Amino acid sequence: MAETIDLESLTRGVLTKLLEEMRITKGAFLMIKKHKIAGVESVGYVSNELFPDELEQLFHKCAWPASCFFLLEELETDSEIKRVFTKCDIALAMPIRVEDDEVAILVFGPRRSGERYYDREISTLLVFAAEAGIAIQNAESYQAVKKFNEELEKTVAARTAELKTTQERELAKARDIARLKDEFVFVAAHELRAPVAAIKGFVELAAESKTALPRDIRHYINAISGASNNLVQLINDLLEIARSDEGTLKVETASVAVGPIIEGVLAELALIAKQRDISLGFEHGPHIPIVSADEEKVREVVLNLVNNAIKYNREGGFVKIALRTKPPHLIVEVRDNGYGIPKEDESKIFEKFFRAENAAAEGVSGTGLGLFICRMLVERMGGTITYSSTEGKGSVFAFSLPLEDSSS
Numbered sequence: 051m052a053e054t055i056d057l058e059s060l061t062r063g064v065l066t067k068l069l070e071e072m073r074i075t076k077g078a079f080l081m082i083k084k085h086k087i088a089g090v091e092s093v094g095y096v097s098n099e100l101f102p103d104e105l106e107q108l109f110h111k112c113a114w115p116a117s118c119f120f121l122l123e124e125l126e127t128d129s130e131i132k133r134v135f136t137k138c139d140i141a142l143a144m145p146i147r148v149e150d151d152e153v154a155i156l157v158f159g160p161r162r163s164g165e166r167y168y169d170r171e172i173s174t175l176l177v178f179a180a181e182a183g184i185a186i187q188n189a190e191s192y193q194a195v196k197k198f199n200e201e202l203e204k205t206v207a208a209r210t211a212e213l214k215t216t217q218e219r220e221l222a223k224a225r226d227i228a229r230l231k232d233e234f235v236f237v238a239a240h241e242l243r244a245p246v247a248a249i250k251g252f253v254e255l256a257a258e259s260k261t262a263l264p265r266d267i268r269h270y271i272n273a274i275s276g277a278s279n280n281l282v283q284l285i286n287d288l289l290e291i292a293r294s295d296e297g298t299l300k301v302e303t304a305s306v307a308v309g310p311i312i313e314g315v316l317a318e319l320a321l322i323a324k325q326r327d328i329s330l331g332f333e334h335g336p337h338i339p340i341v342s343a344d345e346e347k348v349r350e351v352v353l354n355l356v357n358n359a360i361k362y363n364r365e366g367g368f369v370k371i372a373l374r375t376k377p378p379h380l381i382v383e384v385r386d387n388g389y390g391i392p393k394e395d396e397s398k399i400f401e402k403f404f405r406a407e408n409a410a411a412e413g414v415s416g417t418g419l420g421l422f423i424c425r426m427l428v429e430r431m432g433g434t435i436t437y438s439s440t441e442g443k444g445s446v447f448a449f450s451l452p453l454e455d456s457s458s
């Protein structure tokens with residue numbers, strides 16, 4: 051009994067069995083909470099037969115020693131307790147206490163066939179009452195814990211739902227901000243294109259002017275020309291990245307001959323390389339296979355890689371381009387004997403805005419977007435880009451493009 055935890059099934063089940071075994075007509079538990087009768091669990095008593103208010107008042111006036119009982123036939127004639135007991139048809143009552151707590155009052159009606167309660171039955175019932183007290187307390191604690199747990203679960207569920215909505219709201223806000231930021235970069239870069247192109251045009255006109263200009267003015271004009279070239283490149287890079295983030299970057303593949311693209315880039319950079327005494331070479335066999343790619347994007351990749359190979363190089367260095375076929379790809383390699391890349395920067399070299407910190411490359415201008423864009427474009431065309439480098443000795447950047455034959 052002390053292990054049963056459902057209060058109602060406990061009281062009714064146990065009471066029914068007890069009444070049956072001890073041949074008692076009826077019985078009830080009057081549950082007590084905070085010195086008041088808080089509920090009645092009865093077996094055999096009809097409704098309204100017990101008067102809880104009167105019983106409560108009565109027991110308030112009684113002493114509650116442990117293991118005590120009140121037997122109707124032993125009560126003083128004309129006493130209030132006898133009057134209430136008779137009114138409620140109670141033959142025997144025993145308060146149930148556990149330590150200092152008043153738990154319930156156990157009441158019994160007369161025994162069947164008019165037998166009386168003998169000492170033997172009363173002692174059995176007292177033992178039963180003590181056990182019942184512990185069982186009721188267990189059941190009550192269990193119910194309190196259960197209720198607390200249910201409330202806790204409800205609170206947790208409510209808080210979780212609240213958190214989820216807040217999180218979703220914050221996420222939506224962050225997405226909006228990111229979108230606005232991308233839009234801003236795109237609009238700003240787009241708007242800058244026209245004025246920068248104008249500056250570049252006028253500066254070139256000034257540089258080409260036949261009029262004799264003071265040396266320092268010519269020097270400034272050259273500096274402005276260099277800076278505006280960088281600015282144009284930066285704006286183009288930003289636009290390319292913004293288009294990619296937005297999903298509007300278009301890569302249109304067609305049959306492309308890589309040889310002329312490489313030659314074009316080398317011709318474009320020949321002057322800069324010459325100024326730094328860096329040799330440019332392009333090794334290839336008589337037949338260069340055709341790839342499936344976007345001509346303009348391939349040009350951009352080669353330009354970025356050769357530009358780097360010149361920029362991060364010493365006077366007298368070299369840049370060599372070689373081709374290899376590794377079906378289903380053609381591999382373009384750009385090799386230099388320049389500064390190289392420190393080992394610790396290996397994992398970050400293709401990240402947006404990343405620039406290595408090797409002392410040799412200090413003072414070389416750049417934004418750290420070139421390789422990021424190269425990787426983006428090469429991957430869009432169905433290839434990959436890798437590199438190997440030894441700091442102080444040089445680097446090899448290699449990218450692949452799908453061969454025309456195998457892609458059809």
Ligand SMILES: Nc1ncnc2c1ncn2[C@@H]1O[C@H](COP(=O)(O)OP(=O)(O)OP(=O)(O)O)[C@@H](O)[C@H]1O
Pocket residue numbers: 287354358359362386388389390391399404405406407411415416417418419420421422445
């Ligand atoms: N061939 C190379 N040799 C040595 N270091 C290189 C080479 N290519 C790239 N790097 C290193 O990788 C970094 C990233 O290169 P990336 O081309 O992305 O940017 P950047 O050249 O600095 O600027 P830009 O956006 O103008 O190209 C460079 O700053 C440089 O430190």
Ligand SMILES: [Mg+2]
Pocket residue numbers: 354357358416419420421
């Ligand atoms: Mg670069």
